[in-house]
């Protein structure tokens with residue numbers, strides 16, 4: 001298996017239940033819900049994506065010809081000699097590439113394995129923390145996850161559509177402008193998400209705190 005990685009970096013998880021937790025992010029190239037090209041955005045299933053996932057030219061990106069090679073590359077980004085290792089596979093859509101070989105290679109290096117997925121593809125065995133973030137009209141095939149993190153509002157994906165998915169945590173994440181690296185949290189979408197959570201207390205609010213803080 002060859003893995004195509006756009007970028008890899010060490011930062012704090014900005015969103016969801018693990019907000020504030022140090023992690024190596026491994027961002028795979030490619031997605032099944034948008035080509036990543038601006039000209040295709042309006043016709044895509046997912047139209048608000050904030051991420052460049054084309055190519056392998058980002059920081060610590062590249063093509064890796066084995067699970068062992070990519071796992072060593074990720075380990076080299078963790079502070080030397082430190083434990084509490086956490087990797088988050090994202091993208092693009094990580095479940096297009098993540099397989100059991102790579103999960104096992106990360107476990108062998110004492111990493112906890114987190115995944116950020118759109119939920120349209122079956123997940124391999126061994127993931128320690130699965131976050132599913134449904135998109136537009138797409139079909140979510142994942143039936144249970146640790147965290148459902150729905151970008152809000154989406155006209156084709158209201159929270160009620162996902163009541164059948166078993167999730168330990170349910171978060172609404174206000175939709176931010178796709179081209180903004182820095183945000184202030186008091187947007188109309190945030191106000192709407194707050195109102196929805198207050199009326200439907202099984203949902204909690206999460207924010208893209210890395211964009212408030214200005215970190216990767």
Ligand SMILES: C[S@@+](CC[C@H](N)C(=O)[O-])C[C@H]1O[C@@H](n2cnc3c(N)ncnc32)[C@H](O)[C@@H]1O
Nearest residue numbers: 048049050051091092093116117118133175176
């Ligand atoms: C770029 S996606 C990659 C992982 C996967 N393809 C997915 O969609 O979950 C990472 C996270 O960013 C969120 N996201 C993308 N664009 C966003 C935006 N404009 N506002 C808020 N969250 C956004 C996604 O919902 C997802 O939780």
Ligand SMILES: Nc1nc2[nH]cc(C(=O)O)c2c(=O)[nH]1
Nearest residue numbers: 012013014015090116210216
């Ligand atoms: N700090 C930080 N936290 C994140 N959580 C999910 C992210 C992603 O793009 O998948 C992300 C990201 O890009 N940066």
Ligand code: SF4
Nearest residue numbers: 031034046049092118
């Ligand atoms: S599914 Fe995820 S990576 Fe794909 S376009 Fe949407 S937000 Fe971006």
Ligand SMILES: [Mg+2]
Nearest residue numbers: 050051090216
């Ligand atoms: Mg991001």
